[in-house]
Amino acid sequence: MVRMGDEKSYVADLPVKIELIKRFEDSLDPKHPERSGIPAKILGYGEIGTVLEIQKEEVKDFAFKRMPMFVSEFELRRYEAVYETYCDLLLQAGLKLPRYWGVGFVSSAGRPVFYIIQEKLDPLSIGHRAIHVLAKEEIAKLVRAVLGEFMKVWEFNQRNPDVQIAIDGQVSNWSIMGFDQQNPGLGDDIQLKYFDTSTPLYRIDGVEQLNTELFLRNSPPLLARLLGNLVLEDVVGHYYDLRGLVVDMIANFHKEGMSELVGELVEVANDFFSQEGKTLGVFPISQKEVDSFYRKDAAVWSVYLDLRKLDRFFRTKVLRKDYPYVLPPRVKRHWQFKKTV
Ligand SMILES: Nc1ncnc2c1ncn2[C@@H]1O[C@H](COP(=O)(O)OP(=O)(O)O)[C@@H](O)[C@H]1O
Numbered sequence: 001m002v003r004m005g006d007e008k009s010y011v012a013d014l015p016v017k018i019e020l021i022k023r024f025e026d027s028l029d030p031k032h033p034e035r036s037g038i039p040a041k042i043l044g045y046g047e048i049g050t051v052l053e054i055q056k057e058e059v060k061d062f063a064f065k066r067m068p069m070f071v072s073e074f075e076l077r078r079y080e081a082v083y084e085t086y087c088d089l090l091l092q093a094g095l096k097l098p099r100y101w102g103v104g105f106v107s108s109a110g111r112p113v114f115y116i117i118q119e120k121l122d123p124l125s126i127g128h129r130a131i132h133v134l135a136k137e138e139i140a141k142l143v144r145a146v147l148g149e150f151m152k153v154w155e156f157n158q159r160n161p162d163v164q165i166a167i168d169g170q171v172s173n174w175s176i177m178g179f180d181q182q183n184p185g186l187g188d189d190i191q192l193k194y195f196d197t198s199t200p201l202y203r204i205d206g207v208e209q210l211n212t213e214l215f216l217r218n219s220p221p222l223l224a225r226l227l228g229n230l231v232l233e234d235v236v237g238h239y240y241d242l243r244g245l246v247v248d249m250i251a252n253f254h255k256e257g258m259s260e261l262v263g264e265l266v267e268v269a270n271d272f273f274s275q276e277g278k279t280l281g282v283f284p285i286s287q288k289e290v291d292s293f294y295r296k297d298a299a300v301w302s303v304y305l306d307l308r309k310l311d312r313f314f315r316t317k318v319l320r321k322d323y324p325y326v327l328p329p330r331v332k333r334h335w336q337f338k339k340t341v
C-alpha cells in the first residue's frame with residue numbers, strides 16, 4: 001500500500017496529480033457536482049458520503065471519496081492516520097481492498113479536505129447491482145461468501161484481543177472480482193473486495209481511534225446535539241456487533257425490493273453460523289428481527305435526510321452561507337414487504 005504521511009512522502013505515489021484534485025475542490029459545486037468547473041459524476045451514495053468520478057481522461061480509472069468535515073488540519077491528519085491503519089488492519093485480517101490512496105490538503109477557501117482515492121470498480125460488480133442479475137441460488141452463495149469475509153474480521157478480532165476492527169458489511173460495500181455481467185455467475189471461488197473504508201472504525205484496548213463526532217458534522221447542529229454521544233455510541237457500537245451486522249445485511253434485501261429472499265437468506269446465515277462460523281458464537285436470527293430492523297432503519301434514515309435538506313436550505317437561503325456536502329436524492333425504498341408481515 002501507499003505510505004501516507006506528510007504531503008511530500010506520498011504525493012509521489014499518487015496516481016493522479018494533486019493539483020488536479022485541488023483544482024477540482026476549488027471548482028466543486030456540492031449541490032450540482034456535474035455543473036462544477038471540473039465536472040464530476042456521482043458513482044454512488046452511501047448513507048454518509050458521496051463517491052465521485054471526476055470527468056477527466058487522466059483520472060477515469062479512479063473513484064474519489066471526498067471528506068469535507070474537518071475543522072482543522074490537525075483533525076484531518078489524525079483522520080488520515082486512522083484511515084491508513086484501518087486499511088492495514090483489514091488487509092492483515094485477510095480482506096481484499098481495491099488499490100487505494102489518500103490525499104489531504106487545505107483548499108484555497110481554507111477548508112481542510114481529505115480525498116480517498118480508489119481504483120474504480122466496475123459498478124455492475126458491486127453487490128447491490130449484481131444481486132439483480134444473479135439467480136436465487138447464486139445470491140445465497142454470495143451472502144455466504146460475505147459471511148465468510150465477516151468471519152475473517154471477527155477471527156482476527158479473536159486472535160488479537162487488544163484490537164477490534166469493525167466493518168459495514170452491507171452487500172453494497174463489496175465488489176465481486178471478475179464479475180461478468182454478460183454471464184452473471186459466481187463460480188466456486190468467490191473473491192470479494194471490500195471498499196467502504198471511509199469510516200475507519202477500530203478500537204485499541206477498547207478505545208475508539210476515530211473521532212466519531214466527525215460523522216455528526218454533516219448533520220444539522222440541533223440534530224447533532226440531539227443525537228449526542230449516547231446515540232452515537234449506539235450507532236458506532238452496531239458495527240462491532242457481528243449478529244447485528246448480519247441482520248442489517250439481510251434487511252437490505254428489503255430495500256432492494258427482494259423481500260421474497262429474506263426468509264431464505266436468514267436460513268443461509270443460520271446455517272453458516274452453525275457450521276463453518278460456529279466458533280463465532282452467533283445465536284440464530286429470525287426473519288421477524290430482520291423485518292423490524294429494516295422498518296426502523298428506513299424510518300431513521302429518511303427523517304435524517306429530510307433534516308439535512310432542511311439544514312442546507314437554512315444555511316444557504318436564510319444565512320446565505322455555503323454548504324459543503326453533496327446530499328443524495330430521496331432513497332427509493334421498497335415497502336411492499338409490509339403487506340406480508
Ligand atoms: N472504488 C469504487 N469504485 C466504484 N464505485 C464505488 C467505489 N467506491 C464506492 N463506490 C460506489 O459508491 C457507493 C458508496 O460508497 P462507499 O464507499 O460504500 O461509501 P459510504 O460509506 O458512503 O457507504 C458504493 O455502494 C458504490 O456504488
Ligand SMILES: [Mg+2]
Pocket residue numbers: 046047168172173196
Ligand atoms: Mg457503503
